[in-house]
Amino acid sequence: MEGKLYTKEKRIKISPENHCFCGSGLKFKNCCMKNNSEYKTLGRNYRDEEIVFNYSKSSNNYDKVSEFLLQDIIDKELSLSKGKDYLKYMYKAADEGAEDFTKYAPCRKGCSHCCHIYMDCTAIEAELIREYVINNFDGDKINELKNKINATIMEVPSFKEIKERKEEVVELFSEKNIPCIFLDEEGGCSIYEVRPLNCRKFITFSSSTYCEKKEEVVKPNIAINNIVQYSINHLSMSVTRFKRLKAFSEDYLEERAIYKALQHWFKDGFNDINREA
Numbered sequence: 001m002e003g004k005l006y007t008k009e010k011r012i013k014i015s016p017e018n019h020c021f022c023g024s025g026l027k028f029k030n031c032c033m034k035n036n037s038e039y040k041t042l043g044r045n046y047r048d049e050e051i052v053f054n055y056s057k058s059s060n061n062y063d064k065v066s067e068f069l070l071q072d073i074i075d076k077e078l079s080l081s082k083g084k085d086y087l088k089y090m091y092k093a094a095d096e097g098a099e100d101f102t103k104y105a106p107c108r109k110g111c112s113h114c115c116h117i118y119m120d121c122t123a124i125e126a127e128l129i130r131e132y133v134i135n136n137f138d139g140d141k142i143n144e145l146k147n148k149i150n151a152t153i154m155e156v157p158s159f160k161e162i163k164e165r166k167e168e169v170v171e172l173f174s175e176k177n178i179p180c181i182f183l184d185e186e187g188g189c190s191i192y193e194v195r196p197l198n199c200r201k202f203i204t205f206s207s208s209t210y211c212e213k214k215e216e217v218v219k220p221n222i223a224i225n226n227i228v229q230y231s232i233n234h235l236s237m238s239v240t241r242f243k244r245l246k247a248f249s250e251d252y253l254e255e256r257a258i259y260k261a262l263q264h265w266f267k268d269g270f271n272d273i274n275r276e277a
Helices: 055-073 080-102 123-135 139-155 161-174 210-212 221-240
Strands: 003-004 037-042 050-054 217-220 246-250 254-257
Touching: 037 055, 050 055, 050 080, 055 080, 055 221, 080 123, 080 221, 123 139, 123 210, 221 254
Parallel strands: 003 217
Antiparallel strands: 037 050, 246 254
16 A cells, blocks of 8 residues: 655634634634644645644644653663653654544544555564553463464565565565454454554545555655654664664664564564564
8 A cells, every 4th residue: 555645734824713623612712822823734635624733732742752752762771661651652642643633534443454554663662562462362362363473474574574675575565465463353453552653653634445445545744753753763772672673774874773563573472572683
């Protein structure tokens, strides 16, 4: 499923008498206008609705995450427990940043088209998932997950394959239409609470029929997602247990955290994540 990004933000003028876009039910003059909130638009979605978001709130959230990254993550030695707490904070920031955009998307529980494409995450994200599985799934469910991993792992690109020829192997995998190991029978995510950032940030403004047919979709380039992803990358490398799980990136010209598909993190089961580079 290919995608192009909405990146052109334009300031939108809102009449004081209009209902505020925040959903409070109040007129703009009695709501966000009092806080000098600036709203912008990314254009129109598949229903021809104006995609309006609170730029002031988005910028404020971005600055908070940036400050947190600089003060609490970069060049720090973090425990695993602290790393998981920080990751939950990052996820919350990303979810709050997406709120203004999800209402313009066709994405709903059960559609699950994006749950059949290549998806990866960092070691700290995999560890949070592992903990969730151990604490919430019974033995039968965990064995079922292990069987799904064993049945699909040879089809999923490894870290080495992704590094050498990412676009090619990702496209080939997505064509196989293999469901995520955590996709349940109702088309929902069984680890929704701790799903990786790459899952959280997948929002489209195109009709769901484009997803179903695996055609090009239009996605927002949400600033908060960019800074959260950069922060999670550094967070994973700052956790002492995962410090060696990094590699030099030719694209970024710096050390980056290793991203692997879920099958490869859990190929040895859920007692520990697989820490092979």
